[in-house]
Amino acid sequence: MTASTGTYHDGQTSSARPVRMRVADGLLYLESDDLATAFPLAAVRLEPRLGDLPRRLDLPGGASCIVSPEFELPGPADAPARMERWVNELEVRWAPALVAAGALLVLVWGSIVYGVPAAAKVVAQRMNPAVERQMGAQALATLDRFALQPSGLPEARRQVLTNRFAALVKAAGPDADFTLQFRSSAAIGPNAFALPGGTVVLLDELEKTAQHDDEIVAVLAHEIGHLTGRHTMRHVLQTSAAGVLVAAVVGDVLSLSSYAAALPAFLLEARYSRAFELEADRVGFTLMDATGVDRAHFVRFLTRMEKEHGSSVPGFLSTHPRADERTREAER
Amino acid sequence: MIEPPDAVPPVPPVPPVDLGPRPFSFTGTAGEYFRIWIVNLLLSVVTLGIYSAWAKVRRLRYFYGHTSLDGLGFGYHASPIAILKGRLIAYAVVMALAVLGQVAPLAASALYLPLAVLMPIVFVRAFRFRAANSSYGGIRFGFDGLESEAYRVFLLLPMTVPFTLGLTYPLVMKRQREYFVSESRHGRSQFGLDLSTWPVYRIYVLAGLALLLWFAVGVATFMGAAVVEGLGRPESNPGPGVLFAVALLYAGVGVTVVAVRTAFENLVWNHTLLDRHRFESRLRSRQMIWLYGSNLLGIALTLGLGVPWARIRLARYRADSLALIPGGSLVSSALDGGLDAAATGAELTDAMDLDFGL
Numbered sequence: 001m002t003a004s005t006g007t008y009h010d011g012q013t014s015s016a017r018p019v020r021m022r023v024a025d026g027l028l029y030l031e032s033d034d035l036a037t038a039f040p041l042a043a044v045r046l047e048p049r050l051g052d053l054p055r056r057l058d059l060p061g062g063a064s065c066i067v068s069p070e071f072e073l074p075g076p077a078d079a080p081a082r083m084e085r086w087v088n089e090l091e092v093r094w095a096p097a098l099v100a101a102g103a104l105l106v107l108v109w110g111s112i113v114y115g116v117p118a119a120a121k122v123v124a125q126r127m128n129p130a131v132e133r134q135m136g137a138q139a140l141a142t143l144d145r146f147a148l149q150p151s152g153l154p155e156a157r158r159q160v161l162t163n164r165f166a167a168l169v170k171a172a173g174p175d176a177d178f179t180l181q182f183r184s185s186a187a188i189g190p191n192a193f194a195l196p197g198g199t200v201v202l203l204d205e206l207e208k209t210a211q212h213d214d215e216i217v218a219v220l221a222h223e224i225g226h227l228t229g230r231h232t233m234r235h236v237l238q239t240s241a242a243g244v245l246v247a248a249v250v251g252d253v254l255s256l257s258s259y260a261a262a263l264p265a266f267l268l269e270a271r272y273s274r275a276f277e278l279e280a281d282r283v284g285f286t287l288m289d290a291t292g293v294d295r296a297h298f299v300r301f302l303t304r305m306e307k308e309h310g311s312s313v314p315g316f317l318s319t320h321p322r323a324d325e326r327t328r329e330a331e332r
Numbered sequence: 333m334i335e336p337p338d339a340v341p342p343v344p345p346v347p348p349v350d351l352g353p354r355p356f357s358f359t360g361t362a363g364e365y366f367r368i369w370i371v372n373l374l375l376s377v378v379t380l381g382i383y384s385a386w387a388k389v390r391r392l393r394y395f396y397g398h399t400s401l402d403g404l405g406f407g408y409h410a411s412p413i414a415i416l417k418g419r420l421i422a423y424a425v426v427m428a429l430a431v432l433g434q435v436a437p438l439a440a441s442a443l444y445l446p447l448a449v450l451m452p453i454v455f456v457r458a459f460r461f462r463a464a465n466s467s468y469g470g471i472r473f474g475f476d477g478l479e480s481e482a483y484r485v486f487l488l489l490p491m492t493v494p495f496t497l498g499l500t501y502p503l504v505m506k507r508q509r510e511y512f513v514s515e516s517r518h519g520r521s522q523f524g525l526d527l528s529t530w531p532v533y534r535i536y537v538l539a540g541l542a543l544l545l546w547f548a549v550g551v552a553t554f555m556g557a558a559v560v561e562g563l564g565r566p567e568s569n570p571g572p573g574v575l576f577a578v579a580l581l582y583a584g585v586g587v588t589v590v591a592v593r594t595a596f597e598n599l600v601w602n603h604t605l606l607d608r609h610r611f612e613s614r615l616r617s618r619q620m621i622w623l624y625g626s627n628l629l630g631i632a633l634t635l636g637l638g639v640p641w642a643r644i645r646l647a648r649y650r651a652d653s654l655a656l657i658p659g660g661s662l663v664s665s666a667l668d669g670g671l672d673a674a675a676t677g678a679e680l681t682d683a684m685d686l687d688f689g690l
Contacts, residue, residue, distance in 0.1 A: 009470025013665045014519070016404060016469065050390055051364050053397040056407055062666065064470050066405070080412075084386070090371045097367035100374040101637055107377060108636075 004071055008035070011062030019065065023074055030065065046073055048084035051091065120237035124230040129197070132233060136197030140181070143201075151182035151204050158182055161202065164217045164291075168224055171290035172283075178227055180220070190305065192219050194226035196233050210301060218288055218298035225283030231276040281326055295330045302326060351658050353612065358651035360398035362641040368394060369640040381423075385416035395643075396466065399651055402662055409472075410465035418461075452482035463516055471666050477515035485511045502536040503529070509600055519666040524605040535595045539588050546584035553577035586628075587621050594620040601654060608659030615653045623649060 008019040008030055019030045027038045045058045049069055057065040077085065090096040151158070165180040172178070177198055184204035185191075192202045200223045202216070210216045226232070285295055372387035389412045396406040425447070432440040456479050463475035485507045492500045506527050513525035557573025594617045601613030627642035656662075 011470055011666055013663050014404060014469030014471050015663050047393070048390075050393055050397070051368060053394065054405070058409075062470075062472075064407075084390075087371065087375065087386075087390075091368045094367065097370050100370045104370065104374050104377065105635060105637075 004067060006030075006057065006065040006067040006071070008032070009064050009066070011059075011064065016066075021065070021067070028073075041073060041075065044073070046071070046081075048081060049088045051088075116238050117234070120234045121230075123237055124233040127230075127233060132230075133197035135233075136195035136199050139195050140199065140201070144183070147188060148183040148185050148201075148203075151184050153182055153204055153207060157207075160213070161207075161216060161220075164213065165200070165220050167291050168217065168221050168287050171287045172224055172228055176224070176228065178224060192223050194223040194232065196230070198227055200224065200227065209305075211304075212297060214293045214297040215301040217291070217293050218284065218295075218301060221287040221291075221293070222280050222284035222298065224287060225280030226276065228283055229276065229279050231280065235273065235276065278326065278329060281329055285330060299327045299330050349658065349661050353655040353657050354402040354662070356399060356401050356651040356654045356656070358399050358648045360394060360644050360647060362644045365394060365644050366637075366640040370637070381419075382416065385412040385419060388412075388415055395647055399647070401468070401656060404469040407467040407470075408465060409467060410461070414461075449487070452486040453479055455486055456482045459512065459516075468518060469664070471519040471664055474517045474519075475515055476517065477511060481511055481515075502532045505596065506532045509596075513600065513604055518606060519664045521607040521664045525600065525603055527599065527603055531599055532596070535592055535599070539592045542591075543584065543588050546588070547581065550577055550581040550584060553580060586624070590621050590624045591617045606656075607664070609662075610657040610659065612655045612657055613653055615650070619649065 004021045006019055006021050007016045009016055017032055017035065019032045019035065022029050022031075023041065026041050028041055028044055029036070029038045031037075039059050043060045046067075047056045047058070049055060052069055054066050055069055055071060057067055057071075059065060090100075153161075161182075162180055165178075169176045169178050179199050181199055181201045182204070183201055186205070188203060188205070190203065190206040190209040192200060192206055194200050200220060202220065206219065207216060210219075281298075284298065288295055288298065368390060372383070372390055376382075376384040376387050389408065389410055392408040392410070396408040399406045429440055429443060429447075432443070456475075456477055459475045459477060463473040466473045485504070489500070489504050489507055493504060506529065510525045510527060513523050516523040554574060554577035557577050560573060594615050598613045598615050601611045604611050623645055627638070627645065630638040631642055
């Protein structure tokens, strides 16, 4: 038997009145100077405890009684009530909260660094090749309209480079089906890039900057590394998935602030791209070795590019690995 | 000697109704809510989202329960199972669309149209669910909006926005909020909202002008920095000046969005009626921008762990800035002798549960 006090709302009007409460013979009695009523215990429901919040006791007919957080009804609690009682035990102390915080940080960090990339890799490799080819074709059409001009290289020169590219593709394996396209762009400068669906685009500016054909071949081998690794597709998948993950965990109310929570994911993103570059380097080196191109050509080209164009963004934020880091890889 | 008149039995004096403003108050604390939030978040993650329905009920109970007015508290009554059902339906639809989008993109995009057509119904059910499961002083709220009107304000009216180059957007905001507020009630007491057109447009016109000015400054900074730092040179990375200009543009948009929301929230509360009572909201844009800005920074610096602190600060400021101006006795009564809560509760168990903030 328990005795306690509470604030009674009859559910008809919003006025409140203090009551004494006691439990006897399976009934809950509410009493005050002008009120005496009783409800069977089976028909009342006590809301689960939550911090220091007074608890509401729902009574039949829409009435309710606000009681102290410590108030409990006699008798065994049902399973949901027992679960929330256990949750409350965890919530009121700092130690479980700090453990939960640590566990969540590790979980989110782990899934961004390992889970999302692994899932993106699986999805990218199973993706319909036709979808990827269409994405690549669309991207190239957009670039052609806004950033790229037709190549000015003579046909004979293109043929030489296309043949060298074909040799690399052959070395990449029987499943490799890649094509080389020529373009130019003064705005982008000396560059080459891989599009989803198996197209490498070589800019005239890179052809002119290179001091040896093997330097161009080294860059093409690196780009084939991006293609075999399906890096563009994986990058797209990772970027969107990491953002969705972080937003899902922390941001459902403060829509503006959830972008702030996505910032760490962005910083981690920069590292994926660098990991992709290093992976493409490794594939490129294998292809160069297989077709008899000296790895030194790649290193020489990178070093010259870095010297001429430099980098004002520190290494951590840069999506391209530093040349010295890649040189070390080449010398392994 | 004159006999004194017979002593009149003393009539108990009717207590005069105190018509002074009643401030809202919020008593939640960041430390306590942090512990609740983090434990419930972890449980939601390890149960693959199933527990999130219980987490949501505990979160809303915390914020409702710690909000009070005139000595009485608010309550949140939803059953986690009802919320879980709604969430499972929503997830099933999203997953089905995603899978279908991979297999047959055309068929999936054909399904978006019927989904868009269903949206107003989903909105109405969500409003009804939220209202029927909220109470103040032991009396439930209610939402009686009709689906037909929801179609008008959430589907037909917004369709005019692209065709009028956005000119009808403030009107859409006004009509949506009027619908939401004036179809809500507390027991028998009806809410009411009737906004004049010009004050709503004034907010958006001022915001538009401020944004234009801000863009001019931002673009000028961008161009200046780009020339100085030589953007467009092959293979060069953007310099600090260019990054600053871009950050400036983003900050300008953020500040404007917060200022518009604040002004609109004040406008809505200050024109909302509940029976004979009025409300007074004195949110200040400068304070809201500071709160949002520092929340943003705090959340980023704590890798997201500052979210509870950010929510508590906003809730406290909102409550501190809001008061009810009584127009008579504050006692309100339930519809149909208090039975509405039980009656509508059962009907709403299959309601979709979505978050739309008022």
